[in-house]
Structures are given as C-alpha cells and as structure tokens.
Amino acid sequence: MNKNYILMAVNKAGKNVYIDEVPNGKQCGCFCKECGGELVAKNNGKIKVHHFAHATGNDSIQCSQTALHILAKEIIAEERCVAIPRSGKIEFYSADKVELEKSLGDIIPDVFATVKGRAFMVEILVSHAIDEEKLDKIKEHRISCIEIDLSGKTFESKEDVRAALNNPCNMKIIYDDNSRLIQERKEILLNYGLKLKIYRGGIVICPKLCSYVPTYFCEDCVFGCKENNSFMRCGFILPLVLKPNLRVVFNIILKNNTVMFDDEAKRYNDSHFGWKATEAVQRAYISRSF
Ligand SMILES: [Zn+2]
Structure with missing residues (x-):
C-alpha cells in the first residue's frame, strides 16, 4: 500500500478544509473525518509535503483514504466539470449542478451531477470498488455512472489529485444509460x-x-x-x-x-x-x- 498524505480535514465549524487553508501546527484546530482524532497541520516547510498528522502520531490508512475521498469530491464540486459516458466513450461536460453525498433513497452517489437536465453519477474509488449490489441499483435508477480510480497512488497536493481526476486513464464506465x-x-x-x-x-x-x-x-x-x-x-x-x-x-x-x-x-x-x-x-x- 502506497503512503497517502492526509491533505483534508474537518475544522471546528465542521467544514472540510485543505492543508494549505489552515494555520500551522495545533493552531489549525482540525480533526480527522475518519477517526475524529485531533490533527496537527504540517504546512510550514518548503521541501516537505504539506499534510496533516494525527496528534497521537498514529496515522492509519483508513484515515488518509477518507481524507483523499473527501478531497476528490470537493475538487469535482469546485470545478463542476464531470466526465460522463456517452455511447461507450467518456466525454467531459460542464455540469449545471453538482451535489455531494445526495441520497437517492437506496444509494448515495459520491458525486451526483446534473448536465443539461440529465442526472449522472461519479464514484471515487479509493479503497472500495462498486459492488454488484450497488451496480444493480445504479442500473435501476438508470443513471449513467463512471468510476475514477485513485487507489494505489500517492498524492502530495490538491493539484496531484485534480490531475488524476481529469485523467481518462483512471476512469471506467460503470453504467452507460445512453447505450441502453x-x-x-x-x-x-x-x-x-x-x-x-x-x-x-x-x-x-x-x-x-x-x-x-x-x-x-x-x-x-x-x-x-x-x-x-x-x-x-x-x-x-x-x-x-x-x-x-x-x-x-x-x-x-x-x-x-x-x-x-x-x-x-x-x-x-x-x-x-x-x-x-x-x-x-x-x-x-x-x-x-x-
Ligand atoms: Zn484519523
């Protein structure tokens, strides 16, 4: 398993914050989204990668995976540009609306986007790929879905994650409603x-x-x-x-x-x-x- 830096945390107000948006050290007042543990911001150096570390010194893989998952979703919501399947191919569109963790009743897509009045889903793969059960539900909803695979990679900054999110090589069509x-x-x-x-x-x-x-x-x-x-x-x-x-x-x-x-x-x-x-x-x- 590659090392992944914790680049995203939750501040006292409950808002997701990026490592370069907070004061250095314990002053950052941030917590880990996964375990709730107190975090220390290490964002002073010019050479070392800016990242959060648990105050206890115990950074688990799950904690960094959760942080990466949040960062990826936030970037897509920020850019409002989504990759969608169209007749077997992946195309990029500017979304009218992007919603994170919106409940569709039986599933909660990572990213739910509306493009020209049509719904699309983006799933971010960090540790768990979409299973059969979720795939069946996606098909039932008839919402085209792509999965972006960020697993097994090391990201040192938001720009790294952004580049990976925009790289079609990391994308897989899960369900293409247009073909259907x-x-x-x-x-x-x-x-x-x-x-x-x-x-x-x-x-x-x-x-x-x-x-x-x-x-x-x-x-x-x-x-x-x-x-x-x-x-x-x-x-x-x-x-x-x-x-x-x-x-x-x-x-x-x-x-x-x-x-x-x-x-x-x-x-x-x-x-x-x-x-x-x-x-x-x-x-x-x-x-x-x-
Ligand atoms: Zn944690």
Missing part, C-alpha cells in the same frame, strides 16, 4: 419505422406517433429528451408558420441528410402519412440524446 437508450430506440424503430405528422402547425417525428398526446406521456418514452431542464417531445416540433419551407427546415435539422419530403405535406394538417426516413436520418434520430 440507443439500443431500445433501435428496437422500436425496427418495429415501428419513423413516422411523421403535421400537428397544430408543427412537425412531429415519432416512431410511435404518440406525440399528439400530452407531453407527459412522452416522459417515459425512450425517444424523449430534455433540454434546459424542460421536457421536449420525442419528435421535432417546428412552427410551420415561421418556416414554411419544410424541405429546408428538415435539411437543417437533420444536418443535411437527404429527406424524402414534399412541401405539399402542409395540406395534410393534423394527419400523419407515410414517410420513408433514410438510414442516415434514422441514425441521427436514434443517437441524439440531449
């Missing part, structure tokens, strides 16, 4: 095809064509997506009044994929009709997620 979503969409599309409908002056594209029902029905649909925290229907809805040229509108939306569509469709207001989506369009439709 795409798979379910593929299956539905295979069964239903992609249908199109003009409705209330807008265009609706939906495999089940359920979009004429109130939006809340779509919330359980795998084609539903959220934008800016408000729910969007599964299909694209565009005001025809503003953009009368459907062909142009579609080409813009579907990123210049060729769409077989007739401007005459406008006269079929409030009725759906056959529409053959190209494979490229179907792919674009399946993979969109936010």
